[in-house]
Amino acid sequence: MFxxxxxxxVTSKNNGGFASVRSETWEGFSALRSAQGIRIEVQGDGxxxxxxxxxxxxSDFSTKNxxxxxxxxxxxxxxxxxxxxxxxxxxxxxSGSQVQELGFMVTTTSKFSEGSFRLAIRSISGF
Numbered sequence: 519m520f521x522x523x524x525x526x527x528v529t530s531k532n533n534g535g536f537a538s539v540r541s542e543t544w545e546g547f548s549a550l551r552s553a554q555g556i557r558i559e560v561q562g563d564g565x566x567x568x569x570x571x572x573x574x575x576x577s578d579f580s581t582k583n584x585x586x587x588x589x590x591x592x593x594x595x596x597x598x599x600x601x602x603x604x605x606x607x608x609x610x611x612x613s614g615s616q617v618q619e620l621g622f623m624v625t626t627t628s629k630f631s632e633g634s635f636r637l638a639i640r641s642i643s644g645f
Contacts, residue, residue, distance in 0.1 A: 540621030553644025
């Protein structure tokens with residue numbers, strides 16, 4: 519069983535180049551208030567994904583393509599602030615008390631070209 523699945527085919531044709539999913543604002547994220555970061559349990563495909571917070575903060579994380587579930591810790595200190603895809607600050611000061619929305623994204627970058635992707639998410643918590 520898993521919490522969510524981000525899967526499909528991403529292409530840069532027609533000004534594409536990314537796929538993403540985002541939660542709604544949820545008061546339950548207040549459990550992250552005293553955390554140092556976000557721990558996600560994922561089953562990936564060997565690609566690099568972005569963890570999104572409040573549609574503004576992003577941090578990359580790598581996945582393994584071995585069919586196993588893996589815990590990934592993403593510290594708040596690793597997040598950078600963006601506005602419509604442009605970097606605002608590489609020294610974003612994000613804390614658990616600011617988290618209202620979470621999301622995941624895959625993009626066509628130097629780390630990943632066009633093609634299929636699959637990221638299963640089994641759990642999200644603080645650490």
